[in-house]
Amino acid sequence: LNVRRVALVAFNSAAHNKPSLIRDLLKNVLPHLYKETEKRKELIREVEMGPFKHEVDDGLDLRKAAFECMYTLLETCVDRLDIFEFLSHVQDGLKDHYDIKMLTYLMVARVSQLCPGAVLQRLEKLIDPLKVTCTTKVKPNSVKQEYEKQDELKRSAMRAVAALLAVPGADKHPQLGEFITQIRSTPDLAFLFESIQRDSGDSANQGSGMDLS
Numbered sequence: 001l002n003v004r005r006v007a008l009v010a011f012n013s014a015a016h017n018k019p020s021l022i023r024d025l026l027k028n029v030l031p032h033l034y035k036e037t038e039k040r041k042e043l044i045r046e047v048e049m050g051p052f053k054h055e056v057d058d059g060l061d062l063r064k065a066a067f068e069c070m071y072t073l074l075e076t077c078v079d080r081l082d083i084f085e086f087l088s089h090v091q092d093g094l095k096d097h098y099d100i101k102m103l104t105y106l107m108v109a110r111v112s113q114l115c116p117g118a119v120l121q122r123l124e125k126l127i128d129p130l131k132v133t134c135t136t137k138v139k140p141n142s143v144k145q146e147y148e149k150q151d152e153l154k155r156s157a158m159r160a161v162a163a164l165l166a167v168p169g170a171d172k173h174p175q176l177g178e179f180i181t182q183i184r185s186t187p188d189l190a191f192l193f194e195s196i197q198r199d200s201g202d203s204a205n206q207g208s209g210m211d212l213s
Contacts (some may be wrong), residue, residue, distance in 0.1 A: 005065050007034075009065055011029070011069055013178075019077055024075070036066035044056070058095065060099065060100075067104065067107075071110070074114065084118060090111070092124060094126070113163070119167050120168075125200065126160075134158060138150045144177055154192065156184075161179070161183070162193070164176060
């Protein structure tokens with residue numbers, strides 16, 4: 001597992017720093033890369049900690065490294081990707097562990113800018129897992145860290161939702177429209193969504209200001 005993870009880290013470094021080295025190899029490499037993003041039951045074990053049972057996922061670091069490679073390829077080799085196949089693996093990542101979710105929310109936001117047409121066609125499958133994250137409530141007896149993690153997930157998922165909403169034609173999608181209505185009628189979600197949209201607007205304005213100077 002560690003050797004495969006290190007291989008992915010090396011591949012990610014090449015994709016980031018010298019994409020020309022790997023562009024022509026992607027046709028053969030991508031199926032193997034995508035395979036490493038899959039959750040494997042045989043790598044999940046249960047560990048007893050006192051009276052509690054805790055699940056340990058030995059494949060998590062490997063999956064995380066694979067998704068990091070995907071994010072880099074989106075930036076450096078997007079013209080060599082079958083974006084629909086790429087999105088199907090992003091969809092799976094949206095339902096994975098906290099670390100993977102955080103990565104795939106960034107990917108949803110980025111791919112919405114780079115390939116809006118493809119995202120529009122897959123909108124329904126991207127919205128469902130985002131909706132689950134935004135509406136999940138932490139159990140009342142959870143520790144402080146659980147509340148903080150859920151807040152971070154919610155904020156990042158909301159950024160992805162805001163990016164989807166900015167895709168031309170997305171505002172006419174019934175499922176996204178229904179979700180936005182749900183967000184705006186839930187006070188804590190509405191407040192969070194408005195602050196994210198404000199931040200996005202400020203960033204865009206700063207960007208245009210920089211272009212003019």
